[in-house]
Amino acid sequence: MPQTHPDPIDPALTGPQAAAQLAARGTSVAPGEPGKPFANMLCFSVYAAQLAFNRLYKQLLAPHGLTYLQYLVLVALAQAEDRTVGELGEVLFLESNTLTPLLKRMEAAGLVSRRRDSADERVVRVALAPAGAAVVAQVECVPLDVLAAIDLPLGDLHQMKSAIDRLSQELRKTPA
Amino acid sequence: MPQTHPDPIDPALTGPQAAAQLAARGTSVAPGEPGKPFANMLCFSVYAAQLAFNRLYKQLLAPHGLTYLQYLVLVALAQAEDRTVGELGEVLFLESNTLTPLLKRMEAAGLVSRRRDSADERVVRVALAPAGAAVVAQVECVPLDVLAAIDLPLGDLHQMKSAIDRLSQELRKTPA
DNA sequence: CTTATTTAGATCGCATACGATCAAATCGTT
């Protein structure tokens, strides 16, 4: 059966794409090349780096049944008796609309426990469950493996982290 | 009706979360504080920066009916006659499983056109549609607005971008 | 004490991302 491709792309407006060649110097910090559309966009560099980090972590965490965000939650919980959903949101820069479904999945997987605070029934306290603590121990070496995969001087990484954190702070100032 | 909270958190394993205090020095490049679980994780800094960028761009792009990724696609298409799905994937570091639904939504919105290559029917060529070109013109100033919101020296941003790009490259090497 | 306001999570819909799989078209070899 030829000519019946899964997605034939029906009419489709052809359109005069002559309107190209627009500056498009997003978060521009330098003039751009034609082949590399995002060569000047700091935002894209951060975006691409996050994709790369996420993919590398995914490879290392998937065998333990963890996603990167779930790993972050476990790390955050490993350093405290428990944390409320709001406190988790503060350290992760996320809201309950993201955290609640995430924490429910993690609870279903036996990684964390969720409990209403008896003093304030609005508050949900999240803590590491036994299985979660076990997984935390298993993935303890993952960050070092990632670090080992990066062939750059530790000092450079320190500087980079400080710089990115400053940038982050600046970006979080404005939205208000 | 009291005591019937939307999500009561049924049995929930209480669990001895005593297994905390684990090093958890993810992508660690320095010793950590108790209150800041990710103070040493470069990966988290990148993650948080990406969230912050995305939120700021969302504010500026939403009035034009664009998401950040859709904006990136338009920028990429503004600099070329057209691009195949694969070529878009190369510059955006994404695969067809993400791009195809995205491009279909953008086509439905009249932002881009999708066409099978007549020479090779496997290939889909994506180009800027009239409405897409118009939106590109409208959002031309967005990157400068973002840049203006960042109270840091341009030189620092240049350096930061170079450093992040190097990091990105390193991270993309390993997965193979 | 009763009502209005605030606060903490939860819910819903939509838009990314990605692993796994599939279909169609092309290419390479015979």
Added chain:
DNA sequence: AACGATTTGATCGTATGCGATCTAAATAAG
């Protein structure tokens, strides 16, 4: 021509993120 392997997108299921809205609990006002 024919058939297997490769290439290019598309499809599906799941997990983030987030705007908008909702509920219940706690608090403030009267």
